[in-house]
Amino acid sequence: MFGPEQGHFALALACVLALIQFVVPLWGAHKRNARLVAMAPFLAVSQLFALAISFFSLIICAVRDDFSVQNVAANSAASKPLLYKITGVWGNHEGSVLLWTLILGVCGAAVSTFGRNLPDILRGRVLAVLGGVSAGFQLFCLLTSDPFDRVFPAPMDGQGMNPLLQDPGLAFHPPILYTGYVGFAVPFAFAVAALLEGRVDAAWGRWVRPWAVAAWCFLTCGIALGSWWSYYVLGWGGYWFWDPVENASLIPWLTGTALVHSAIVVEKREGLKIWTVLLAIATFSFSLSGTFLVRSGILNSVHAFANDPARGVFILALLALVIGGSLALFAWRAPSLTSGGLFSPVSREGSLVLNNILLCSICAVVVTGTMYPPFMQLLAGRTISVGKPFFDAATIPLTIPLLLAMGVGTALPWKRAQLARTFSHLFVAAILAAIGLVLCFWKFSGALPIACGALAIWVMAASVTDVLRRIGLGHSSRSEMLARAKSLPRSSWGAALAHIGAGITVLGLCGMSGAQHAIVEIHVGETRSLAGDDWTLVNVHDYAGPNYRAMQADIAVRHNGKLVTMLHPEKRDFTTQNQTTTEVAIHTNFITDLYGVVGDRHGTGADATYVLRLHKNPLAPWMWLGGLVMAIGGAFSLSDRRLRVGAPKRSAARTMAKA
Amino acid sequence: MTRKTRRLWIVIACLACISSAAALTLRAFSSNIVFFMAPSQVKAHPPAPDRTIRLGGMVVAGSLHRITEHDAPVNSFNVTDGQASVEVHYTGILPDLFREGQSVVALGTVQKDGGFTASEVLAKHDETYMPKEVAEELKRTGKWDPRFGKAPDAASWDTMTAKKTGG
Numbered sequence: 001m002f003g004p005e006q007g008h009f010a011l012a013l014a015c016v017l018a019l020i021q022f023v024v025p026l027w028g029a030h031k032r033n034a035r036l037v038a039m040a041p042f043l044a045v046s047q048l049f050a051l052a053i054s055f056f057s058l059i060i061c062a063v064r065d066d067f068s069v070q071n072v073a074a075n076s077a078a079s080k081p082l083l084y085k086i087t088g089v090w091g092n093h094e095g096s097v098l099l100w101t102l103i104l105g106v107c108g109a110a111v112s113t114f115g116r117n118l119p120d121i122l123r124g125r126v127l128a129v130l131g132g133v134s135a136g137f138q139l140f141c142l143l144t145s146d147p148f149d150r151v152f153p154a155p156m157d158g159q160g161m162n163p164l165l166q167d168p169g170l171a172f173h174p175p176i177l178y179t180g181y182v183g184f185a186v187p188f189a190f191a192v193a194a195l196l197e198g199r200v201d202a203a204w205g206r207w208v209r210p211w212a213v214a215a216w217c218f219l220t221c222g223i224a225l226g227s228w229w230s231y232y233v234l235g236w237g238g239y240w241f242w243d244p245v246e247n248a249s250l251i252p253w254l255t256g257t258a259l260v261h262s263a264i265v266v267e268k269r270e271g272l273k274i275w276t277v278l279l280a281i282a283t284f285s286f287s288l289s290g291t292f293l294v295r296s297g298i299l300n301s302v303h304a305f306a307n308d309p310a311r312g313v314f315i316l317a318l319l320a321l322v323i324g325g326s327l328a329l330f331a332w333r334a335p336s337l338t339s340g341g342l343f344s345p346v347s348r349e350g351s352l353v354l355n356n357i358l359l360c361s362i363c364a365v366v367v368t369g370t371m372y373p374p375f376m377q378l379l380a381g382r383t384i385s386v387g388k389p390f391f392d393a394a395t396i397p398l399t400i401p402l403l404l405a406m407g408v409g410t411a412l413p414w415k416r417a418q419l420a421r422t423f424s425h426l427f428v429a430a431i432l433a434a435i436g437l438v439l440c441f442w443k444f445s446g447a448l449p450i451a452c453g454a455l456a457i458w459v460m461a462a463s464v465t466d467v468l469r470r471i472g473l474g475h476s477s478r479s480e481m482l483a484r485a486k487s488l489p490r491s492s493w494g495a496a497l498a499h500i501g502a503g504i505t506v507l508g509l510c511g512m513s514g515a516q517h518a519i520v521e522i523h524v525g526e527t528r529s530l531a532g533d534d535w536t537l538v539n540v541h542d543y544a545g546p547n548y549r550a551m552q553a554d555i556a557v558r559h560n561g562k563l564v565t566m567l568h569p570e571k572r573d574f575t576t577q578n579q580t581t582t583e584v585a586i587h588t589n590f591i592t593d594l595y596g597v598v599g600d601r602h603g604t605g606a607d608a609t610y611v612l613r614l615h616k617n618p619l620a621p622w623m624w625l626g627g628l629v630m631a632i633g634g635a636f637s638l639s640d641r642r643l644r645v646g647a648p649k650r651s652a653a654r655t656m657a658k659a
Numbered sequence: 660m661t662r663k664t665r666r667l668w669i670v671i672a673c674l675a676c677i678s679s680a681a682a683l684t685l686r687a688f689s690s691n692i693v694f695f696m697a698p699s700q701v702k703a704h705p706p707a708p709d710r711t712i713r714l715g716g717m718v719v720a721g722s723l724h725r726i727t728e729h730d731a732p733v734n735s736f737n738v739t740d741g742q743a744s745v746e747v748h749y750t751g752i753l754p755d756l757f758r759e760g761q762s763v764v765a766l767g768t769v770q771k772d773g774g775f776t777a778s779e780v781l782a783k784h785d786e787t788y789m790p791k792e793v794a795e796e797l798k799r800t801g802k803w804d805p806r807f808g809k810a811p812d813a814a815s816w817d818t819m820t821a822k823k824t825g826g
Binding site: 364394613 | 661662665668669672673676677679680683684686687688690691692693694695713725727730731732750751752753755756795
């Protein structure tokens with residue numbers, strides 16, 4: 001049981017089940033045959049079961065050091081710690097495709113389990129679309145990137161894993177990020193099902209929104225985790241490099257954020273229906289192309305095709321089928337969707353429209369910046385690259401009106417707003433933002449960080465004062481306020497939290513723009529000052545780790561003569577892989593990070609000098625903390641009672657939030 | 660507010676955002692695009708001193724020197740594409756994957772004296788130990804054709820480049 005052949009067979013079985021799941025419910029829905037449609041949930045659950053067996057088999061192969069399996073031999077080694085043997089399963093192309101389909105299977109099973117209050121036909125169609133996507137990627141896995149391929153003769157030991165990737169942060173980053181990517185398959189399936197049905201109404205908005213929010217939470221966490229990983233592992237003091245792999249996760253996040261907001265309008269006011277359907281399709285399309293085109297390097301380098309032409313052609317055909325097919329369906333059916341309620345430009349709907357336009361503009365800029373270099377290479381043969389200066393110059397000016405609108409939007413009522421009243425609601429927040437602006441002038445340097453920092457405070461202040469106003473601060477008794485706070489919908493609390501999280505992240509980014517660093521080469525015992533602190537290299541010693549040799553430096557950081565912390569950065573030499581890694585030492589008090597890296601040693605004995613890289617990063621932890629707060633806000637809004645109405649026993653929303 | 664005026668408002672907002680996004684993108688492109696150049700291209704057509712470029716090639720074996728200037732380590736090394744070599748100065752810690760005789764990509768500006776001041780040195784590479792730009796450049800200059808076997812290993816590059824720059 002659970003050998004590679006069993007895993008392979010289970011994968012093939014899952015593929016067949018997915019194909020049936022694709023065809024039968026669609027046919028049943030077309031013929032109005034309730035029994036065929038009702039097969040979908042059963043098929044989705046059994047497909048997940050088969051996939052779980054397949055994935056578990058691959059893990060077992062890796063744990064047992066079965067080097068006759070090509071994938072294990074190429075990516076594992078007998079000496080690797082058990083945790084990384086397991087997490088290494090999804091650290092390579094084949095394994096990650098398998099993980100991708102497994103998560104898609106989980107999504108299908110979740111829809112069939114928690115979607116019991118959906119109309120049968122809609123649920124059948126949603127599951128059919130998910131099954132179709134699943135089948136495509138399982139075929140891709142089976143035909144071009146089979147993780148269960150055997151090698152003969154089996155090597156004695158595997159080739160090992162990049163030591164850089166042997167890190168707990170990175171071990172759990174891919175599954176969370178993938179859950180975010182794949183999670184958007186559910187809103188996509190709902191959109192396609194709605195197009196097939198030719199009807200989008202408030203109920204559709206209410207069903208689709210929790211799935212979009214759940215996927216958005218995971219994507220937010222995944223991006224934050226990835227950025228944190230590059231900050232503390234790569235040792236450059238940077239947190240975001242604007243490289244295609246990172247942009248591939250940011251693009252669906254931007255459209256996904258727009259989707260989460262526009263679905264509110266569908267739900268509350270039956271407006272923006274066609275647009276929401278298009279956003280659901282676009283978000284999943286970006287997730288798909290992000291994971292597969294950019295990650296597999298097809299667009300990045302032309303000769304990725306040459307390495308494995310079958311893989312490239314297959315994935316392009318599959319993407320064309322999924323994206324092109326859904327867009328064609330959209331073009332055909334969307335005009336039949338009727339548009340909903342009227343609203344004035346200055347209203348909650350109006351602000352959400354503005355939010356969507358701005359988010360999509362930012363997304364368009366990021367897409368252009370990411371795709372332009374590879375296309376220039378393909379068409380003109382010139383190798384160019386665009387980096388941080390481009391993205392900063394092009395996205396920040398669009399972010400400023402977005403932040404401004406975030407504060408105003410929550411204070412506006414639906415349908416039509418009275419300007420005078422809105423301004424009186426926002427008065428306190430505006431004063432706080434003005435105080436924030438003064439603070440930012442004092443703390444930050446540069447026009448953009450100051451402006452963005454003040455706007456971040458504006459967003460947070462507007463969210464807090466909005467909640468306070470709604471629970472009646474100032475004109476009701478304490479018990480009344482408590483009662484109002486309890487009856488305020490959880491989605492309002494969630495939205496406020498998510499906006500506060502966004503503000504925290506922006507403040508962190510502004511703080512980081514004032515980060516200072518120095519690269520010094522000093523003897524043991526010498527002291528250098530950076531940004532008001534004195535950094536002393538106290539001692540350097542060597543020691544042997546389990547599979548590496550390390551050089552550890554002890555750095556004392558003093559502020560006005562008082563010891564703040566001791567930092568112990570290391571440089572590790574992995575002899576078997578002939579690779580060195582840098583272990584960064586970080587001391588944080590959640591306001592400022594002190595960040596130390598030790599480089600090369602030059603000379604010997606008492607005369608030896610050491611290269612040190614010292615950073616002082618103000619507000620750095622806030623960037624990721626804000627991401628976490630945003631995700632918590634999303635999870636909070638998932639637990640809203642409104643989403644549980646009609647759901648039997650256990651709530652879809654709550655269990656999803658836990659998952 | 661009728662449906663028509665609402666649509667007009669939305670269209671105006673869309674146009675405003677999209678056009679400002681396009682303007683910002685074009686403006687940022689015109690000043691921030693970074694071209695990749697090989698040492699021979701830098702020698703033939705030196706870019707303006709304020710223009711950031713990516714310089715890529717192989718680190719000439721035995722060319723790495725290190726001096727300390729104002730407490731800061733300054734690394735100098737030569738980068739070659741087999742036709743010309745450029746001296747690179749970099750203040751900072753060289754990446755863990757940096758090796759003499761292997762490929763490297765440096766981000767920075769060309770100085771008036773023909774030297775190159777790097778603000779960032781990248782030695783990220785794939786399993787052929789070569790960044791894709793460097794591989795492309797080697798193919799272009801005819802030093803390596805992937806159709807006729809693997810990339811030349813570091814040892815053979817050492818001799819190829821040493822002859823060129825040492826002579």
